[in-house]
Amino acid sequence: MILxxxxxxxxxxxxxxxxxxxxxxxxxxxxxxxxGGKGINVSRVLNQLGKYSRAxxxxxxxxxxxxxxELPVDFVHALPWVRRTVVISESxxxxxxxxxxxxxxxxxxxxxxxxxVRVAGLLTDSGGMVVSGSLPGxxxxxxxxxxxxxxLESGVPTICDVDGRALELAAEVPGVVLMPNRDELExxxxxxxxxxxxxxxxxxxxxKAGVRAVxxxxxxxxxxxxxxxxxxxxxxxxxxxxxxxxAGDAAAAAVIAALADGEPDWPAVxxxxxxxxxxxVVIPVAGEIxxxxxxxxxxxxxxxxxNIA
Numbered sequence: 261m262i263l264x265x266x267x268x269x270x271x272x273x274x275x276x277x278x279x280x281x282x283x284x285x286x287x288x289x290x291x292x293x294x295x296g297g298k299g300i301n302v303s304r305v306l307n308q309l310g311k312y313s314r315a316x317x318x319x320x321x322x323x324x325x326x327x328x329x330e331l332p333v334d335f336v337h338a339l340p341w342v343r344r345t346v347v348i349s350e351s352x353x354x355x356x357x358x359x360x361x362x363x364x365x366x367x368x369x370x371x372x373x374x375x376x377v378r379v380a381g382l383l384t385d386s387g388g389m390v391v392s393g394s395l396p397g398x399x400x401x402x403x404x405x406x407x408x409x410x411x412l413e414s415g416v417p418t419i420c421d422v423d424g425r426a427l428e429l430a431a432e433v434p435g436v437v438l439m440p441n442r443d444e445l446e447x448x449x450x451x452x453x454x455x456x457x458x459x460x461x462x463x464x465x466x467x468k469a470g471v472r473a474v475x476x477x478x479x480x481x482x483x484x485x486x487x488x489x490x491x492x493x494x495x496x497x498x499x500x501x502x503x504x505x506x507a508g509d510a511a512a513a514a515v516i517a518a519l520a521d522g523e524p525d526w527p528a529v530x531x532x533x534x535x536x537x538x539x540x541v542v543i544p545v546a547g548e549i550x551x552x553x554x555x556x557x558x559x560x561x562x563x564x565x566x567n568i569a
Contacts, residue, residue, distance in 0.1 A: 261312050261313065261314055261382075261385050261386050261387065262303075262306055262311055262312070262313045262314075262386060262387055262388045262389070262390070262516055262517070262520055263313070263314055263315075263316065263379070263382050263383065263386045263388070263389045263390075263411075263416075264299035264300065264302045264303045264306075264313060264314070264315045264316070264317075264389070264390045264391075264392070265299050265315075265316055265317050265375075265379065265389065265390070265391040265392070265404075265407060266297035266298060266299030266300050266315060266316075266317035266318075266392070266393055267317050267318055267391075267393060267394070267395050267396060267399055267403065267404070268297065268317075268318070268343070268363045268393055268394045268395055268396045268399075269295065269296065269297035269299075269300060269317060269318070269319055269323060269327075269335075269339075269342055269343075269393075270295075270296045270297050270342060270343045270344060270345045270360075270361070270363070271293055271294070271295060271296065271323070271342060271343070271344045271345070272292075272293065272294050272295070272296030272344075272345050272347070272545065272546055272547075273291070273292070273293050273344055273345065273346045273347070274291070274292045274293075274346075274347045274349055274503075274544060274545050275288050275290075275291055275346065275347070275348050275349065276288065276289045276290045276291075276292075276349045276350075276351055276544065277289060277348060277349070277350055277351070278350065278351055278352055279350055279352045280348050280350050280355070280357060289351065292544075292545055294545060294547070295323060295326050295327045295330065296345060296546060296547060297317070297393055298392035298393035298421060298508075298509050298512075299315055299317060299390060299391070299392050299393060300315050300327065300331065300547065301506045301509035301510075301546050301547035302390050302392060302509045302510075302512050302513045302516070303315040303331055303513075304330075304331065304547035304548065305506075305509065305510045305513035305514075305536065305540065305547065305548070305549055306513045306516070306517060307331070308548070308549055308551065309513060309514070309517055309536070311513075311517050311520070312332075313331070313332070314331075314332040314333065314334060314382065315327065315331055315332070315333045315334075315335075316333065316334045316335060316336070316375070316378055316379060316382060317335055317336070317375070318335065318336050318338045318339050318366065318371065318375065318396060318399075319335035319336070319337060319338075319339055319342060320337060320339045320340065320341055320342055321337050322342075323335070323339075323342040324337060334378060334382065336368075336371050336374045336375045336378060337368075338366050338367065338368035338371030338374070338375075339363075339364045339366065339367070339396060340364050340365075340367050341364045342363070342364070343360075343361035343362065343363035343364065344361050345358065345359065345360050345361065346358065346359040347359075347503060347505055347545075347546075349503050349544050353501065354501035354502045354503070356502075356503045356504065356505060358505060360394075362394075362397075363394070363396045363397070364396060364397070365396060365397030365398045366396050366397065366398035366399055367398070372399065372400075372403060375403075375407075376406065376407065376410070379407055379410065379411070380410055380414075383410070383411055383414045383416050384414075386411070386416050387416070387417075387520035387521075388416060388417045388418070388419075388516040388517070388519050388520035389407075389408075389411045389416050389417070389418045389419070389516075390418070390419045390421065390512050390513075390516050391404045391407050391408060391418070391419070391420050391421070391422065391430075392419070392420070392421035392422065392509065392512060393421070393422070394422075394423070395422075395426060401424070401425040401426040401428075401429055402426075402429050403426075404420050404422045404426050404429070404430050405420070405426070405429040405430045405432065405433050408420050408430055408433045408436050409433050412433065412434065412435040412436065417435075417437070417516065417519035417520060418433075418435070418436055418437065419436070419437045419438075419439055419512055419515060419516050419519075420433070420436050420437070420438055420439075421438075421439045421440075421508065421509075421512055423440075423444050423447075424447070427440065427444060427447075427448050428448060431448060431466055431469065431471055432469065432470075433470070433471075434470035434471075435470065435471075435472050436470075436471055436472060437471070437472050437473045437474075437475065437515065437519070438466065438471055438473070438474050438475070439474075439475045439476075439477060439508065439511065439512055439515070440474070440476060440477070441476070441477045441478070441479075441508070442454070442476065442477075442478055442479075445459065445462055445463070445474070445476050446462070448466075449462040449463075449465065449466070453476065456484055456491075456493050456566055457566075459476045459478075459484045459486070460484070460486050460491045460566055463476065463486035463491075464486065467486065467487065467488050472487070473485060473486065473487045473526070474486045474487075475511070475515060475530075475533070477507075477508050477511060477537075479504070480495070480496075480499070481495055482494050482495025482496065482534055483495075483511065483530060483533060483534060483537075484566070485526050485529070485530045487526055489526075490526065490565065490566075490567070491565075491566040491567075492526060492527050492530050492563050492564060492565055492566060493530075493563070493564045493566055494527075494530050494531055494534050494561050494562065494563045494564065495534065495561075496534055496535075496537075496538045496557060496561070497557060497560040497561055497562070498557070498560075500538045500541045500542055500553075501541070501542075502541040502542045502543065502544065503541065503543070503544050503545070503546070504541050505546040506540045506543075506545075506546025506547050506548070507537040507538075507540045507541050508537070509540070509546065509547065510536045510537050510539065510540035510549055511533040511534075511536060511537040513536065514529070514532045514533040514535075514536040514537075515529055515533050518532065527563040527565075528563075530563055531558060531561040531563050532558065534557075534561050535553075535554045535557040535558040535561060536549060536554055538553060538554070538557055539551065539553040539554035539557070
């Protein structure tokens with residue numbers, strides 16, 4: 261089992277329009293609402309990859325009941341309400357515009373302790389854990405790092421896909437895998453991370469401090485993985501248009517699936533993450549992949565050994 265932790269879940273709303281223009285009325289072609297949040301999206305993709313996953317974190321009773329209809333879940337009911345994220349998807353060229361609500365403030369004084377106990381119990385049957393997404397009000401930036409430390413001390417591989425101060429604290433946990441995008445990596449390290457050489461240079465101090473791997477996601481430019489044994493880059497062999505909202509979550513699912521299986525072959529993990537990410541972009545809603553696209557792209561992905569001194 262692979263455990264995912266979503267501290268600030270959301271109802272994902274997707275509005276499809278032919279073309280979105282500011283200041284105009286639009287006829288919506290279709291609307292879709294589903295439960296969401298980064299960790300929940302990771303769980304969805306893991307299930308599509310044939311890996312059993314359970315989602316935990318914070319929610320309210322209504323959200324938790326809706327989630328139980330789709331996924332194995334074990335939420336702490338501590339939020340007064342659950343936020344919405346809105347994606348306006350243009351069918352003309354695949355452009356997506358996103359609006360993220362901040363979310364409710366945690367209103368249960370012992371909810372964080374309850375979550376820590378719940379995660380510790382679930383870890384006994386877990387082969388990996390992913391902590392991802394933003395934090396609701398009332399949750400300290402240290403919580404993702406604390407959960408990651410507990411998992412790693414139990415021998416469970418862990419990915420932290422968070423931002424800001426939470427990412428800084430997670431980077432101090434020995435053995436953790438980080439998956440920042442370009443902006444997050446630059447904020448974390450204070451270094452420019454435009455070129456592959458700059459990404460590697462920015463990541464190396466994190467590795468020396470104990471981070472197991474840094475997987476930098478770079479949008480259409482692909483990803484770069486940096487470990488103590490090497491650095492590699494890869495990108496999709498063909499352009500992929502669509503909704504990129506869940507691409508990073510799909511990549512995280514591919515990576516944690518590999519880590520749960522044992523010592524990873526990092527170039528192979530990188531190629532799989534690229535293919536799985538691209539397979540998510542072509543689906544209009546986050547948390548789903550086109551498995552045929554993943555299967556078709558994977559053999560065509562070229563992984564480059566950066567071999568940067």
